[in-house]
Amino acid sequence: MKAKNVFSALLLWGMTGLIGSGNVQAEGKIKIVATTTVIGSIAGEIAGTEAEIYSIAKPKRDPHFYSPTPRDVLKAKKADVLIHGGLDLETWRGPLLDAVGKPELMWPNGKRQIDVSAGIELLEIPPSLSRAEGDIHAYGNPHYWIDPENGKRVARNIAEGLARLYPEEADFFLKNAGIFEAKMDIKIKKWTALLAPYAGKKIISYHKSMIYFLRRFGLVSAGEIEPKPGIPPTARHLATLKKIMKEDQIKVILKETFHENSTPKKVANDTGALIVIFAQAVGEVPEAGDYRSMMDYDVRAVEAAFSPVFPSIRRIDEKTALDA
Ligand SMILES: [Zn+2]
Known part of the structure; x- marks a missing residue:
């Protein structure tokens, strides 16, 4: 080399x-x-x-x-x-x-x-540029x-x-x-068809990193484990989140491999939800060999989370997903 x-x-x-x-x-x-x-x-x-x-x-x-x-x-x-x-x-x-x-x-x-990012329609642009609360999505x-x-x-x-x-x-x-x-x-045609039956379904994510995917496929974010992007969860925030999850029967938590697992596990235990690894990087899971296969994995993981008869789902207790 x-x-x-x-x-x-x-x-x-x-x-x-x-x-x-x-x-x-x-x-x-x-x-x-x-x-x-x-x-x-x-x-x-x-x-x-x-x-x-x-x-x-x-x-x-x-x-x-x-x-x-x-x-x-x-x-x-x-x-x-x-x-x-x-x-x-x-x-x-x-x-x-x-x-x-x-x-x-x-x-x-x-x-x-x-x-x-040029020409991309950005979501959640804040009304003013501020990092007062440590928010890392300032733009x-x-x-x-x-x-x-x-x-x-x-x-x-x-x-x-x-x-x-x-x-x-x-x-x-x-x-x-x-x-x-x-x-x-x-x-995109195939992915849209795969997720179409789950339109309107709600999920929780660890970080506010799923919204573009959710919007494309008609899914809904009901909250995040982080109270703000980059800010660790507080007991009060988690109590509110669990209340929402129980009331709305939300059973899916999406997270990347690199966020800690103990909080999502506690939330999942208390609400009966399933934690699903959602890859945001090529190479983050073995299936994500390039950009298209990463998206393929993500679509199938989300599909499997709503319809657990599919075997392709990767959960956080699988060693490969945690091998950071
Ligand atoms: Zn972020």
């Missing part, structure tokens, strides 16, 4: 005179750094063999609070392009880029950064990629961003975005 990197670096070094004047492959691969594995997965489908992609936040870590490693900093230093989620999804993005010191990768004006809810229609927008943003930076390959990137959208449309 190291030898290959050295070789690529030498190849790039020797051909710097060609940059911007020919096809990308002749100059070495584009070094893309993506902030999350979802962005990395979609970027891989758009850039194909033209790029070498490195995803920073590991799949079983909270994307809000990831701590970049020295290797992450090194990768970002060598990056030709940074692709990120925008908003305040990656609270660590600013400090990382300060350490990297490349203005062209910095949001919002850097020429070699692509913000994949609106940043968990938009679990609506598969937004996944298509992410792909389009990546393709358009790369086309702008590498105009000689624009057709290739834009064609791949079209292929991505067509594949997604086939899946």
Whole structure:
């Protein structure tokens, strides 16, 4: 691996005179750094063999609070392009880029950064920007990629961003975005049909990270274990939540792998609810090998939660889901 990197670096070094004047492959691969594995997965489908992609936040870590490693900093230093989620999804993005010191990768004006949230209809935009209570969704809810229609927008943003930076390959990137959208449309039809019987059903989530998925498929959030995004639950908040769950007969709690399990387990014990692992990252569960298979897993997990005859559900007592 190291030898290959050295070789690529030498190849790039020797051909710097060609940059911007020919096809990308002749100059070495584009070094893309993506902030999350979802962005990395979609970027891989758009850039194909033209790029070498490195995803920073590991799949079983909270994307809000990831701590970049020295290797992450090194990768970002060598990056030709940074692709990120925008908003305040990656609270660590600013400090990382300060350490990297490349203005062209910095949001919002850097020429070699692509913000994949562009053009997405954001939900829960607060009336004023405030972090007084530690809220980490200050610009609106940043968990938009679990609506598969937004996944298509992410792909389009990546393709358009790369086309702008590498105009000689624009057709290739834009064609791949079209292929991505067509594949997604086939899946979205299937997913919509699978979840249609459960329209209007209510769920609880740990973090306020499910709303785009729920809205797309006609499901309803009845509350979160966290009283506010990023704020740990209090006894009073949990009592209110359990009361709502009992009154409304809410039997499903969705959570990512990286939030603690003891509180959801207590809530589930007191209300008879089922805890379901909902993957927000490629690689978070073994089934989530790429963006489409992650969404596939999530749809089937939610379907199985409402209709427990299906065997595909992954519960928190399964070791693989907790192996963070
Ligand atoms: Zn969040």
